[in-house]
Amino acid sequence: MGMQFSVLASGSTGNAFYIETERQRLLVDAGLSGKQLEQLFAQIDRQLQDITAVLITHEHSDHIKGLGVIARKYRLPIYANEKTWKAMEGMIGEIPTEQKFIFPLGKVQSFDGLDVESFGVSHDAAEPMFYVFHHEGKKLALMTDTGYVSDRMKGTIENADVFIFESNHDVEMLRMGKYPWNVKRRILSDVGHISNEDAGLALADVIGDRTKRIYLAHLSQDNNIKELARMTVAQVLANKGLGVGDQFDLYDTDPKKATALAYV
Numbered sequence: 001m002g003m004q005f006s007v008l009a010s011g012s013t014g015n016a017f018y019i020e021t022e023r024q025r026l027l028v029d030a031g032l033s034g035k036q037l038e039q040l041f042a043q044i045d046r047q048l049q050d051i052t053a054v055l056i057t058h059e060h061s062d063h064i065k066g067l068g069v070i071a072r073k074y075r076l077p078i079y080a081n082e083k084t085w086k087a088m089e090g091m092i093g094e095i096p097t098e099q100k101f102i103f104p105l106g107k108v109q110s111f112d113g114l115d116v117e118s119f120g121v122s123h124d125a126a127e128p129m130f131y132v133f134h135h136e137g138k139k140l141a142l143m144t145d146t147g148y149v150s151d152r153m154k155g156t157i158e159n160a161d162v163f164i165f166e167s168n169h170d171v172e173m174l175r176m177g178k179y180p181w182n183v184k185r186r187i188l189s190d191v192g193h194i195s196n197e198d199a200g201l202a203l204a205d206v207i208g209d210r211t212k213r214i215y216l217a218h219l220s221q222d223n224n225i226k227e228l229a230r231m232t233v234a235q236v237l238a239n240k241g242l243g244v245g246d247q248f249d250l251y252d253t254d255p256k257k258a259t260a261l262a263y264v
Contacts, residue, residue: 003114003135003264007164008040010144010217011255014062016040017142017164018258021135023112027076028055028131028142031062034069043258049074053111055103056080058125058145059087068092071099079103081118083127105129119156121146124191132157138264139210140164144218147190149202159208161264164253167216167233168193169223177223193218196229200236207242215251215259226252 001022008016014032018025018041025046030037041048054076057063067088071078072095079101080088103109105127108117115134120127123145133140141157143149144166157163174184174195186192194202203214216229230252234244244250253259 003133003138003140004261005133005140005162005264006044006261007215007217007253007259008037008044009255009258010164010215010219010253012062012168012218012220012222013255014065015144015218018044018046019114019133019140020046021112021114024052024114025050026053026055026111026114026116027051029057029063030054030067030070031060031065034066034073037066037070040258044261046261051076053077053079053101055116055131056084056088057130058123058128059084059091060125060145061091063145064088064092068095071095075099077101079109081105081127081129084125084129087126117156119153121153122148122150122191124186132160133264135264140264141206144168144193146194147192148198149194149205154202154206158206159210160206161210162213162215163203163206163211164215164217165199165203166194166218167196167199167224167229168218169195169220170225170228170232171195171197173228174220174223179222187220187223193220196224196232197236199229200233201240203233204237204240204242207237207248209247211248213249213251213262215253217253219253221255
């Protein structure tokens with residue numbers, strides 16, 4: 001069967017990602033209401049009650065908004081690192097002990113043949129981490145919510161078949177926009193979010209000969225536009241000698257609409 005995935009929702013208003021193999025169905029983050037998550041699952045002809053585990057990246061509300069509700073309703077096992085569990089305590093309500101699991105930063109956990117590797121990012125959360133999924137020789141790298149991409153991060157995610165990669169804001173739109181200066185400064189900082197241009201520069205360093213698809217994720221509702229993100233990233237890659245549409249394709253993600261279920 002291989003490994004299939006969908007970016008269920010991505011953006012500053014809520015994030016959720018789905019990945020499945022023949023024996024596993026994982027949800028990464030639950031940053032929308034329980035009802036919205038159920039609707040997103042219906043878009044890809046899947047059901048929340050069939051989830052085998054939920055992996056959490058960090059405790060910001062756009063990643064855990066519906067977590068407590070769906071965990072209790074469907075009795076789902078939840079995996080997060082210790083600092084994230086502590087930070088989430090007052091935000092998700094009571095979770096039965098038998099549903100709580102520790103997934104340490106920088107480790108690999110195997111979910112019945114689906115190997116999941118966690119790695120740290122630079123974001124203003126307790127201990128934010130994202131994931132690389134390995135199954136039957138295929139590799140999918142998921143990374144948003146980081147202020148910059150270090151060489152260590154690049155080494156972990158490089159030459160993935162599929163990248164789901166942050167392209168949060170256009171710097172000029174952010175500078176000229178309505179946000180207060182302290183918020184702008186946070187987004188632009190090393191513990192904020194990656195701009196379109198920086199996304200292109202980082203991707204140029206990690207795209208490999210097996211890379212086929214790149215999904216631009218976590219776009220700001222106020223400081224970005226899908227077409228602008230795609231155009232900027234494509235231009236940066238072209239300047240580095242990497243032509244979109246030749247070896248690999250660029251795809252949009254959406255805060256309310258799931259991407260079609262696709263094989264890695």
